[in-house]
Structure formats: C-alpha cells, structure tokens
Amino acid sequence: MRGLHAYVLAAAGVCALVYGHLLNPYWMHVAIIAMFYGILAASWSLLAGYAGLFSLGHMAFASLGGYTSALLVQWYRLPIPAGMAAGVVLCTLVGAGIGWICLRMSGPYLAIFTLGFAEIVRITFSTEDEVTGGMAGLHTAPLFRAATDLPYYYTAFGLLVFSLATLAVIARSRWGLFLRALREDEQAAAASGVAVARFRTLAFAVASGFAGLAGGFYAHYVGILTPSVGSLDLMALLVVMAVIGGMERIPTAVGGAFGVEFLQEALRAYGQWRLVLFGLILLGTMRFARNGLLTPAWLQFVRLGEIRGPAPARRGVGQEGSGP
Amino acid sequence: MDYFVLQATNGAIIGVIYALIAVGVTIIFSILKIVNFAHGDLYMLGGYTAYYAITFLGAPPLGALALSMAALFLFGALVERLLLTPLYSERTERKDEYGLLVTFGLAFFLRNTALIVFGPFPLRPRSFVPGVAHLGSLTVTWDRIFAGALGVALIIGLLYFMHRTLWGQALDAVSQSRESAAIVGINPRLFNSLAFAVGAALAAAAGALIAPVYSLAPDMGVLPNIQAYVVVILGGMGSVVGSIVAGILLGEAEGLFTAFFPDPTRALAYTNAFGVLVLMAVLLVRPTGLFGRRHVRME
Numbered sequence: 001m002r003g004l005h006a007y008v009l010a011a012a013g014v015c016a017l018v019y020g021h022l023l024n025p026y027w028m029h030v031a032i033i034a035m036f037y038g039i040l041a042a043s044w045s046l047l048a049g050y051a052g053l054f055s056l057g058h059m060a061f062a063s064l065g066g067y068t069s070a071l072l073v074q075w076y077r078l079p080i081p082a083g084m085a086a087g088v089v090l091c092t093l094v095g096a097g098i099g100w101i102c103l104r105m106s107g108p109y110l111a112i113f114t115l116g117f118a119e120i121v122r123i124t125f126s127t128e129d130e131v132t133g134g135m136a137g138l139h140t141a142p143l144f145r146a147a148t149d150l151p152y153y154y155t156a157f158g159l160l161v162f163s164l165a166t167l168a169v170i171a172r173s174r175w176g177l178f179l180r181a182l183r184e185d186e187q188a189a190a191a192s193g194v195a196v197a198r199f200r201t202l203a204f205a206v207a208s209g210f211a212g213l214a215g216g217f218y219a220h221y222v223g224i225l226t227p228s229v230g231s232l233d234l235m236a237l238l239v240v241m242a243v244i245g246g247m248e249r250i251p252t253a254v255g256g257a258f259g260v261e262f263l264q265e266a267l268r269a270y271g272q273w274r275l276v277l278f279g280l281i282l283l284g285t286m287r288f289a290r291n292g293l294l295t296p297a298w299l300q301f302v303r304l305g306e307i308r309g310p311a312p313a314r315r316g317v318g319q320e321g322s323g324p
Numbered sequence: 325m326d327y328f329v330l331q332a333t334n335g336a337i338i339g340v341i342y343a344l345i346a347v348g349v350t351i352i353f354s355i356l357k358i359v360n361f362a363h364g365d366l367y368m369l370g371g372y373t374a375y376y377a378i379t380f381l382g383a384p385p386l387g388a389l390a391l392s393m394a395a396l397f398l399f400g401a402l403v404e405r406l407l408l409t410p411l412y413s414e415r416t417e418r419k420d421e422y423g424l425l426v427t428f429g430l431a432f433f434l435r436n437t438a439l440i441v442f443g444p445f446p447l448r449p450r451s452f453v454p455g456v457a458h459l460g461s462l463t464v465t466w467d468r469i470f471a472g473a474l475g476v477a478l479i480i481g482l483l484y485f486m487h488r489t490l491w492g493q494a495l496d497a498v499s500q501s502r503e504s505a506a507i508v509g510i511n512p513r514l515f516n517s518l519a520f521a522v523g524a525a526l527a528a529a530a531g532a533l534i535a536p537v538y539s540l541a542p543d544m545g546v547l548p549n550i551q552a553y554v555v556v557i558l559g560g561m562g563s564v565v566g567s568i569v570a571g572i573l574l575g576e577a578e579g580l581f582t583a584f585f586p587d588p589t590r591a592l593a594y595t596n597a598f599g600v601l602v603l604m605a606v607l608l609v610r611p612t613g614l615f616g617r618r619h620v621r622m623e
Contacts, residue, residue: 054424101608107420108359111428112553113607116600119550123600127593183418232546236432243425272440279433286426287407 004305013161020153027265028149034261035156036218038254039163041242043210045253046167049242050176051203052183054107056235057098057114058211060121063230065091065212066219067125067132070140073220080143084216088209095208099201106186118230126227135226143220152221159217160254163210167250170206179203240278244285246292255294326461331583332576337468339575340475344530345548346555346567347482348523354499354562355519356404356411358423362431363527363552364545369434370396370528371535371544372442378449385452389474392532393525400524401517403430412516431549438542446539471533478529479568486564495519499562547596554603574599 023031044058065087073083098117102110125132132138144151170176178199181189190196219225228234237260245256260278267274285293345367352360360366373392377383383391407426410416453466486492497505498515506512530548531540538544555574559566581598585591 052418052421054421056428105607108424109557109607111361111424112359112550112557113604115550115553116604119600120597120604123593123597127590233432233435236428239425239428240432243429272436275436276433276440279429279436282429283407283426283433286422286429287410290422 005302008301008304013157017154017157020157021150023153025149028153030261030265032149032152032156032221034258035160036214036221037238037241037257037261038160039210039214040238041245041253041257042164042167042250043207043214044238045242045247045250046171046179047203047207049247049249049253050171050183051179051200052107053099053102053200053203054111055098055114055204055207056111056232056239057118057121058207059235059238060114060118060230061091061095061208061211062215062218063125063225063227064094064121065215066140066225066229067138067215068212069216070138070219070225071131073141074138080141080220084213084220087216088212091212091215092205092209095211096201096205098208099204100197102204103197103200115232118232118235122227122230125230132227135228137224137226140219140223140225142223143217156217156221159213163213164250164254167206167210171250175199175202237275237278240282244278244281244293246295246298248291249295249298252292252294252298255298256292259294328580328583329462330464331579333462333464333579334468335576335579336572337472337475337575338579339572340472340479341530341534341571342548342551342555342575343479343568343571344475344526344533346552346559346571347479347564348526349552349556350559350562350564350567351495351519351526352523353556355495356408356423356516357419358408358411358427359553360520360523361424361427361549362434363523364547364549365431365434365438366396366400366524366527366545367531367548368438368540368542368545369399370524370531371540372438372447372531373528374532374535375447375449375540385470388449389529389532392528396528397521397525400521403524404517404520408516408520412513431545435542435545442540442542444542446541448539449535451536465537467536471537474533475530478526482526483564491518550596550603551599554599554606557603558606574602577602 020028020031040058040062044055047053047055047058065084068087068090069080069083072078072086073080078086098114102113105113126135128134129136143155171179178189178194181192181194182196182199182203186196215229218229238257241257241260242253243256244260245254246252247256263278264274267277270277281293345363348366349360349363352358352363370392373395374388377388377391378385381391407430408423411419411423416422451465451467453470456463456465457469484492486496494505494510495515495518497508497510498512498519502512505515531545551574555567555571558574559568559570578595578599582591582595585594
C-alpha cells in the first residue's frame, strides 16, 4: 500500500486535535510555540533549502508582521484577523522587494544583505520607543479572551496545517522544481528556461509572507512583543532547528523545529548549556550529516507500506523522497 | 566644534579597529573563499583572553596583546582543521552554503559558551595606559591613543608580511590560484590553516585593544562583525589595502554621523543602522567594492 505515510500523518494530526485539551497549560504553551517555529522553519526551508537563498532576515519578517498587526489593531481598532492579514500582505510585499533587490547577489552576499536588513528592523523597533514601546515591549490585544490556551492551540494548529499544505503544494509543483534548479546552478536553470528573476522574487515573497503570518499570530498570542523577536539569536535558533532536522525538506525542517523546542523545554534545568549543546549539534550535523538528522528517518517513513522486495526498475534513484 | 573634532578623532581610532577586524575577514575570504560569520566572536574571544591575561596573570599591555593573538592564532588553526576541511574536498557540494552555515553555527556556539564561561555582565580590564591626553582643547584617553597606534603598527606589520615576506607572497599566490600555487610547491592546506589563523589573530588583536576602551560582553562581536562586512564590501573582497582605507572611512563616517544626528538620544542607536545602510547601498551599487580584485570575486 503506497502513501501509507500520508494516512499516518493524518491520524497523528487528528490525535493532536482530539487529545489537545489533555495537555497541561505548560506543555500546551510549548506546543503552540513549537507550531509557531514550525511555520517559520518550513517557510525558511523553502527559501534556503529549496531555492538556496540564505536569508538571515526571516525572524525580522516575523517581527515586522507582528508589529504591523499589533500597531494597526492598536491605532485603528481593526479586528485582529484583519491586522494579521495586513501584516502578511506587508511582509509579502517587502519580501518581494528584498528578493528583487537581491537578484544579483549570491550566497554569502545575500546572507550579509539580509542580516543588515534584520539589524535595521531590530534597531528601528527598539529605538522608536514612542511608537513601539522599545525594549520594554508593546502590549498587544489578545486574539481570544478565554480561560485556557486551547483556542490558541487550535488556531496555531490550523495555521501550521495551512502553511504546510501551501508550502508542500508549491514544493511539489513545477515551481518547487524550478526553485531547486536555481539552487543547483542558476545559469543552467536560466538556460533551461526557468525565469530566474521571477522565481527568486516569488520564493522571497512567499516565505516572508508566512513569516509575517507566524509573527502576527505570535504577537497576539504572547500579549507582549519585543524587538528581540527579530534578533540574530532567534534567527540562529531557527537555523539550528531547520539544519538539524534537514533543511532540504519541509517536513524534516518542521520536525527539527518541534524537536529543538521540545528539547529546550525538557532540558530547561540546564539553562544556557542547552544553546551550547544546540550549537555543537549544529556543527556536528553540518560536518558529518549535512542532510539533517531526521532525513534518513523521514525517507524510511515515506516508504512505509511499500512492497518490499526487488525494487521496481523504472523508478529513478533520485526520485524517492524528493517531494515533502 | 570641539565635539566635532572629538568625534572625528574617535572615529579615526575606531576605524583602525574596524580595519583590523576587516582585514582578517578579507584574508580568510581570499584564501578559503568563504565569508566568516564567526569573525566577531573571535574578536570577542580575543578581548576576553586579554582581560584574563591582565587580571589574573598581571600581564603588561603588550604581553596581554601578544598572548591573546597567539591564543587565537592556535584556536583559528584548530577550528580550520576541525570544521573547514570539507571546503577543499571535491565531494562537497555547494561550498558557499557549507562555509556559511558552519561559521554561523560556530558563532552561535561561541557566543553562548562565552555567556556561560565569562558571564553576562560587562567586564573591563585595567587600563593599559591610565590617564587622559590633552591635545589642545581635545581630551582623549591614552587607552584610545594606544589602541589606535598599535592598530596602525599591526596593520603596517601585516602589509609588510603580505608583500615583503616569502610566506605572505605564498599566501597571495594561493589566493590567486590554488592549482598554480601547488604546482610551484606551495602546500595549499598549510596556507588554508595559516590564513584562518592569521585572521583570527588579527580579530583577537582588535578585541584586546578595544577591551579597556569599551566593556567586554559575550555579544560584543555582533555589531563589529557587521561593520567588518561593511568595510570589506566597501573596500572590495580580498583587497587588504581596500579594507584599511574603508575601515577608517567607516569609522569617520560613523563618528560624524553621531555628531550631526539631530536627535542626540537616538544618535548612537542609529549610528549602527547607518553603517548597515551603507553596507546595503554598496552591495547594490557596486558589489565588488571600491578596490575589488577581479580574481577573488565571489562566484
């Protein structure tokens, strides 16, 4: 039976929905934050893992989306979903702009440029304290007024499923193929008819839009937004999550985000040592298992239920597991 | 007017420090063809090494500087051997990506380790040269003058090393063509290590010199790292002279920006943003920099 893994995933998703209320408040918060990082890791994986565009400004987009939504709600009394939508639109536009500006830049130059963008966003948000509250933080309107975090849990779950579905459709379509062609060799891709400029801009716009969505949700969930959301430290943590899991596939990147967030809570007693450990794991992963620690397990999982025995001759070697 | 001159002087001194950091980024880039995202953290380590040498070993200023440079030289060579060797292997795909992620991960690791080992509180070693100098109406601490002067001396020493010694010329040869250098008997592996180690030692020197001027903190390397990219990209990747000129230019520009910014309470915060803005503008207008050398352009 092929495609068994899809049913297993669906079953796991249903379990997460049905039994979600059994989580105690602490672990429910952890799960919500893990899903927030899951959206970010998935969209960063589309940008860095598929298209090879190493943006270090992804958390800056999350913070931009969060501040946009929070401030619009505060100033114009917009309904919160409208504020979040405005944040997504703004992030998509700014992302497309950055993608378009960076068309000529490759690898490290792009990383430096986006790092600069992230620093400017962070410095502006923390310096203009009359508007944003500066380092003290901006109080945001809560999305739900409920006794428990359960509505947030369902919302985060819905947003995660929506993001993953959209990103998976993009990654599996011809567009995903074009993006991977860009990563391997831009000139060869252009020679084969890939509209390089259009797809680089598109990858940036889509990924930034999802970062803005995650940021908007986060802003109205935690209730207080500080410029450190867009800091280099959190960006580094996001890179750790995606790379440890395996940034070239969306599910492994999300798995990395869940795993790292879970470890971060489970090892809370060790304080700062956790981050040192993550740094070491990241270096070890890059040095010895560049595809990510979860990738082999995921490839096994995708083949779940397939008939073992002599492999069908017509499947190409590079075929398996190329989709998410 | 006095404030203006003071900012210009401080700008020149900070510019020399920027140049020291940036020259290391350039050397590493021209040999290993990677941008070192952990350079600011090597600078941080250099500062702390000097602090401990002064506080616990009672080292004299020059001794602390030398010790810190030597320690980071060895550390740089070790890091290069442990983490960067896949860059030279034919089997590694997308080396840009590898170099970027590994050095970015190293920065994350070093910064968080420093937070535990050195603590989050700012530290400041004893002054190298206590007191202040009065130059006309200008008052500058001797520490700043000492930092600027030694920075200039180190840069002159580096230029001598790069252009007048056999090892420096071999380094330049490897940067121009790894294969041709190997043919004439230069061992590229040795020079890969040497380049990273020299870069780390220069960053350490910058950190040690700045320690008595600014306080040390585990995240002190984040902004200078970005300033170093500003300098390197302004001066042209791979050009040592370009980095020196651009470093001093950036220091001056930032000093004057602080002096002229209309709102003094925000001037300092936006000075950093200003440097980054310069970086983004240069990347857009002239990605090879002002003094870029064609053969070390990033593909």
